[in-house]
Amino acid sequence: MTTLDTVGRKRILLAPIPITPTKPLTPSHVKGMLWVDVMFKATSLLADVDCLYSHLTANGSEQTLGFWEYLDREHDDVDFESCDENDIGELYRRYHAQGSKVPYAALTSYLRAVERGTWCHPCSLRLCDIWAAQAASLGIENLMPARRPDTMAVDALVDLLKSGELCLDLRAAGGTLYLDATSEGLPLRRAITSDGQVNYLINLLRDLVPQIPHYDHIVLIHDEELNADHVLLQRILGKLGAVVHRVALSRVAIDGVVQSARFGGWRGYTASALIAHGLDAADLYSVRLGMRLYFIATLGKNRSASIDLKHLERSTRRAAVLLAQSQAGTSGDDVELFLRKHGGRECYVDPYRITTALLSRQHVPLGLIDGGNGWYM
Numbered sequence: 037m038t039t040l041d042t043v044g045r046k047r048i049l050l051a052p053i054p055i056t057p058t059k060p061l062t063p064s065h066v067k068g069m070l071w072v073d074v075m076f077k078a079t080s081l082l083a084d085v086d087c088l089y090s091h092l093t094a095n096g097s098e099q100t101l102g103f104w105e106y107l108d109r110e111h112d113d114v115d116f117e118s119c120d121e122n123d124i125g126e127l128y129r130r131y132h133a134q135g136s137k138v139p140y141a142a143l144t145s146y147l148r149a150v151e152r153g154t155w156c157h158p159c160s161l162r163l164c165d166i167w168a169a170q171a172a173s174l175g176i177e178n179l180m181p182a183r184r185p186d187t188m189a190v191d192a193l194v195d196l197l198k199s200g201e202l203c204l205d206l207r208a209a210g211g212t213l214y215l216d217a218t219s220e221g222l223p224l225r226r227a228i229t230s231d232g233q234v235n236y237l238i239n240l241l242r243d244l245v246p247q248i249p250h251y252d253h254i255v256l257i258h259d260e261e262l263n264a265d266h267v268l269l270q271r272i273l274g275k276l277g278a279v280v281h282r283v284a285l286s287r288v289a290i291d292g293v294v295q296s297a298r299f300g301g302w303r304g305y306t307a308s309a310l311i312a313h314g315l316d317a318a319d320l321y322s323v324r325l326g327m328r329l330y331f332i333a334t335l336g337k338n339r340s341a342s343i344d345l346k347h348l349e350r351s352t353r354r355a356a357v358l359l360a361q362s363q364a365g366t367s368g369d370d371v372e373l374f375l376r377k378h379g380g381r382e383c384y385v386d387p388y389r390i391t392t393a394l395l396s397r398q399h400v401p402l403g404l405i406d407g408g409n410g411w412y413m
Contacts, residue, residue: 074412081372131298188241318355327352
């Protein structure tokens with residue numbers, strides 16, 4: 037496999053929207069993780085790539101902090117080490133089914149612990165261990181690195197936004213701080229309430245802004261439903277000197293319904309269930325490749341479709357054939373040339389283009405999927 041000189045390589049930061057550690061990984065989460073994984077691995081052959089996973093955004097959100105407070109108040113006798121993802125998901129569903137929630141002030145002690153970076157609730161620690169095992173089974177790397185990025189203090193970020201006329205701060209009069217890109221034709225977005233509750237965009241900015249000088253490009257990867265917020269985030273980061281790209285992915289329906297995990301409906305379709313279903317009929321490497329073929333090539337970036345286990349099985353069978361051909365040495369070896377041809381014109385390699393190329397009759401490099409040893413998986 038050919039490699040590029042490190043001199044002159046672009047520096048690229050992938051920044052996927054993090055998953056709050058409160059629930060099982062659903063098909064929508066699996067799709068996002070696989071897209072990020074393939075984008076990271078492919079682009080890393082052509083550029084210097086890092087992945088920023090915002091622990092501050094994931095753990096410091098109201099839904100995470102509120103769930104932790106609820107668990108300590110209502111379920112302090114639960115042994116989370118003995119829980120599986122379904123057990124934790126059911127607790128999360130019950131939390132959201134409550135008629136009311138505690139005031140935000142009741143969550144501040146949890147937020148302080150998150151800000152210090154030294155503590156995570158035992159429930160979420162258990163869930164992250166489950167996620168890590170699932171990611172390992174799927175051959176997913178670099179998505180949730182343990183090291184936290186450099187983070188700006190809220191006040192320092194607000195001062196920077198004010199200097200660039202990128203926020204409207206009415207808190208001194210008992211109001212709200214808004215992110216302001218109205219000069220770009222975008223509406224105001226509430227970001228910090230009068231009682232100090234911080235919107236997730238502020239936490240993303242706290243993690244991303246310090247990274248701007250270190251990268252030539254930042255790639256935001258997010259749910260389609262968050263388009264408006266991420267257009268705003270892109271414009272603000274751009275005003276602060278970053279070159280920002282966005283990749284919006286549609287969520288995956290279950291039985292025709294796209295809904296938050298807080299409402300349930302994920303049993304039988306969690307990451308563990310999908311992996312187990314695949315392993316009933318194929319080896320691990322065929323499952324890994326089959327998952328990528330299905331969630332990237334078949335479902336696509338913005339296709340509105342329900343998960344179909346029969347189609348997933350078909351992708352796994354196709355993966356087994358591709359792996360057998362690769363092991364037989366029927367493919368060539370120039371991965372870099374393949375990526376440049378099929379990767380697209382963006383600063384990153386487009387996972388959809390290279391995955392659909394695998395499903396076509398085009399020349400596929402041996403190093404791409406070499407019997408589970410290729411970088412793709």
